[in-house]
Amino acid sequence: MKQPKKRRFQLSERQLGYAMVAPSIILIAVIIIWPIMLSAWNSLFDYRLNDPAKAERISSLSINLETYADNRYLVYDTMEDVRDAMPDAGGTLDDITTALDEQHETLLNTDEGLADRYEEVNTMLDNFQPVNDEELRLVEVPEEWADGFANTLEEQTAAVQGLREGAPEEAVQPLTDLESQLSNTQGSILEPNFVGLKNYSTYLGDGRTWTAMLNTLLFTVVTVGVELAVGLAVALLINRVFIGRGLVRAAVLVPWAIPTAVAAMMWTFLFDGQSGIMAHYMAQFGLIDDPGALLSTGAGGMFSIMFADIWKTTPYMALLLLAGLQTIPRSLYEAAEVDGANKFQQFISITLPMIRSAILVAVLFRALDAFRVFDLIYVLTGGGPANSTESISVYAYKLLFEQQNFGAGSALSVIVFLSVALLSTIFIKLIGSDLFSGRLKQ
Amino acid sequence: MVKRAGVGFYIFLIIFVFLVMFPFIWVFLTSIKPQGEIFSSFQWFSSNMTLDNYASALETRPLLMYMMNSFVVATLTTIISIIVASFTAYAVTRLPIRFKGLILGLVLAASMFPQIAVLSPIFNFVTDAGLRNSYLGLVIPYITISLPLAIWILSTFFIKIPLALEESAKLDGATPFQTFRKIIFPLAAPGVFTTAILVFIAAWNEYLFALTINTDDRWRTIPVGISFYQSQYSVPWGDITAATVIVTIPIVVLVLLFQRRIVAGLTSGSVKE
Structure with missing residues (x-):
């Protein structure tokens, strides 16, 4: 009696598990994975919101009359060859002709004057003249027609494939030709703003992209490096019992907790050439030539951004590392002392190995944060002066929403995404299963 | 953990906390200065403290x-x-x-x-x-x-x-x-x-x-609202510092109340227990 009941309980527990996981998975799929795929898709188009002809990816669907007329002629010609080689295919061929003619009529009726343009193109083709005039050759077509046309072509291609089974040998070649001509006809339908990888090649060949990429890398390496070194030093120093721990912890958390944009505004004020106290004292101590240099030169701007980030994040880093330090058993150090190891040896052979995974996890999340830096730079320098402090995210944002170039902006955001994916893969390889250790029971 | 804290340690601690808090202290001191003094001097304390900047920060935006x-x-x-x-x-x-x-x-x-x-x-x-x-x-x-x-x-x-x-x-x-x-x-x-x-x-x-x-x-x-206080032609530092102080207060209260929990949340998973 008890046995089956228990099994049913197990089963429903598992079903409940999947039901509980489902909402998150669906949300992640719909608002993260799908948009990332859309970004990748958008990046393949010359897609600009401020240009009516390119404001949507597909709306300016067109037909290339030259290709269309050329292939239409070839298809009808080849069908005659098939008819000769395979008399009993006549019925199917008639069906194909009817279907294509019907689509042809609909096309010519979609726009006034289209029939005349088609005739003009046809005449030129008959005289072996290339149709170079885009105005003549390219015609916008309604999506319904293009879809119907594509369907017809697909159906007729299938019909031709059907004929090829059991066709006499002399009919095989014309049937193969017919098939490829039908698919070439489909090629006359153009999505003119599809540019493939062109956005990537353009922007990867552009100096500004590489400046932005280098700025981002420099920013990531320097800030995370300094934050780790200073954070570790601070953590080691305050890893002891003292009065006012809570107060220190709160003080340290405030810079982390305030919005980055607000912190950036504060530092804009402190770095300001006229009324900024940081700029004032740095100039007084001869660190910079004049107080204005911080925000008006590329090097000064880069320094300002890094300094502000280090200020905001080092305390947070110190807290993470302190938590790691506090898990090291005191007995290890006692044993080392008995063995005569000095403080430095203890640090190298006990402290560092024991907090290795804490360091790697902290560095992973910090590095990813730093790599996608946006708010700080956008508010503090706006990427200036002369784009010298622009990060890759800031450049992508400007392309997307200031130039309204969604194709190019998406290409850059995909590049950011791929870089982050690469970066995290490397780190996760280094950290290994430790990353999941607190969350899964093995 | 058992290392005892000496005087030198507390001096270090005070300097560290001061450096971390300095931007807030300076921004707060600026926010209670009269407009004229913000642009001219780097004195810490103003002799005529005022709340004008706060009123202005709440009015302009x-x-x-x-x-x-x-x-x-x-x-x-x-x-x-x-x-x-x-x-x-x-x-x-x-x-x-x-x-x-x-x-x-x-x-x-x-x-x-x-x-x-x-x-x-x-x-x-x-x-x-x-x-x-x-x-x-x-x-x-x-x-x-x-x-x-x-x-x-x-x-x-x-x-x-x-x-x-x-x-x-x-x-x-x-x-x-x-x-x-x-x-x-x-x-x-x-x-x-x-x-x-x-x-x-x-x-x-x-x-x-x-x-x-x-x-x-x-x-x-x-965050967006604050970043729009500066216009292309003038930077009203008085308003901005006052606004910064106003929006930082809730965060400070939150952090003071829940610092222990926040640290527990931040360090969960990064440390094996």
């Missing part, structure tokens, strides 16, 4: 409206993501389902992706749905940030609860969902609360989506 917007958006985001995330974290840590590693890997990947990579499709989606300049228009994209964060932190709290509790609930005839609702969720309440604070702060601080989607001044959030 709808600062309280920004705070209201941020509060509503961050609260909605927190509630939605905590509910959805607690289901997932519970299932992944305590129920016998398959692909746990895969699910957590997906969550981790989702927490690492750069927001700029989804910005334009989400912008198009929100525009098409007519949600530009609304609360929901921000809550939806904020889930992309808060949901993975919440699952990630919550699962460290759920896994610490002893399994024995569930076993006895099972023996007493509780259904799995009852076990979750009546036993595990209340036990994990401190962890849930900690997670909620971190999610709330993350949503409160978000800039990129807020900048792009809610472009109407009426719907701006705090």
Whole structure:
């Protein structure tokens, strides 16, 4: 009696598990994975919101009359060859002709004057003249027609494939030709703003992209490096019992907790050439030539951004590392002392190995944060002066929403995404299963 | 841990805390200076303190409206993501389902992706749905940030609860969902609360989506609102410092009240216990 009941309980527990996981998975799929795929898709188009002809990816669907007329002629010609080689295919061929003619009529009726343009193109083709005039050759077509046309072509291609089974040998070649001509006809339908990888090649060949990429890398390496070194030093120093721990912890958390944009505004004020106290004292101590240099030169701007980030994040880093330090058993150090190891040896052979995974996890999340830096730079320098402090995210944002170039902006955001994916893969390889250790029971 | 703190240590500590707090101290001191003194002097204290800057900061821009917007958006985001995330974290840590590693890997990947990579499709989606300049228009994209964060932190709290509790609930005839609702969720309440604070702060601080989607001044959030105090021609530092002080106060209160929990949430998972 008890046995089956228990099994049913197990089963429903598992079903409940999947039901509980489902909402998150669906949300992640719909608002993260799908948009990332859309970004990748958008990046393949010359897609600009401020240009009516390119404001949507597909709306300016067109037909290339030259290709269309050329292939239409070839298809009808080849069908005659098939008819000769395979008399009993006549019925199917008639069906194909009817279907294509019907689509042809609909096309010519979609726009006034289209029939005349088609005739003009046809005449030129008959005289072996290339149709170079885009105005003549390219015609916008309604999506319904293009879809119907594509369907017809697909159906007729299938019909031709059907004929090829059991066709006499002399009919095989014309049937193969017919098939490829039908698919070439489909090629006359153009999505003119599809540019493939062109956005990537353009922007990867552009100096500004590489400046932005280098700025981002420099920013990531320097800030995370300094934050780790200073954070570790601070953590080691305050890893002891003292009065006012809570107060220190709160003080340290405030810079982390305030919005980055607000912190950036504060530092804009402190770095300001006229009324900024940081700029004032740095100039007084001869660190910079004049107080204005911080925000008006590329090097000064880069320094300002890094300094502000280090200020905001080092305390947070110190807290993470302190938590790691506090898990090291005191007995290890006692044993080392008995063995005569000095403080430095203890640090190298006990402290560092024991907090290795804490360091790697902290560095992973910090590095990813730093790599996608946006708010700080956008508010503090706006990427200036002369784009010298622009990060890759800031450049992508400007392309997307200031130039309204969604194709190019998406290409850059995909590049950011791929870089982050690469970066995290490397780190996760280094950290290994430790990353999941607190969350899964093995 | 047992190292004792000497005088030198406290001096170091005071210097460290002072350096960390210096920008706030200076911004606060500036905010109570009269306009004229902000631009001319680097004196710490003004002899004629004034609250004019505060009045001006609240008049020139709808600062309280920004705070209201941020509060509503961050609260909605927190509630939605905590509910959805607690289901997932519970299932992944305590129920016998398959692909746990895969699910957590997906969550981790989702927490690492750069927001700029989804910005334009989400912008198009929100525009098409007519949600530009609304609360929901921000809550939806904020889930992309808060949901993975919440699952990630919550699962460290759920896994610490002893399994024995569930076993006895099972023996007493509780259904799995009852076990979750009546036993595990209340036990994990401190962890849930900690997670909620971190999610709330993350949503409160978000800039990129807020900048792009809610472009109407009426719907701006705090970070965006503050960054728009400076205009092209003049930088009203008095207003900006006063506004900064006003918006920092709630954060300071939050941190003072919950610093222990925040640290527990931040360090969960990065440290093995």
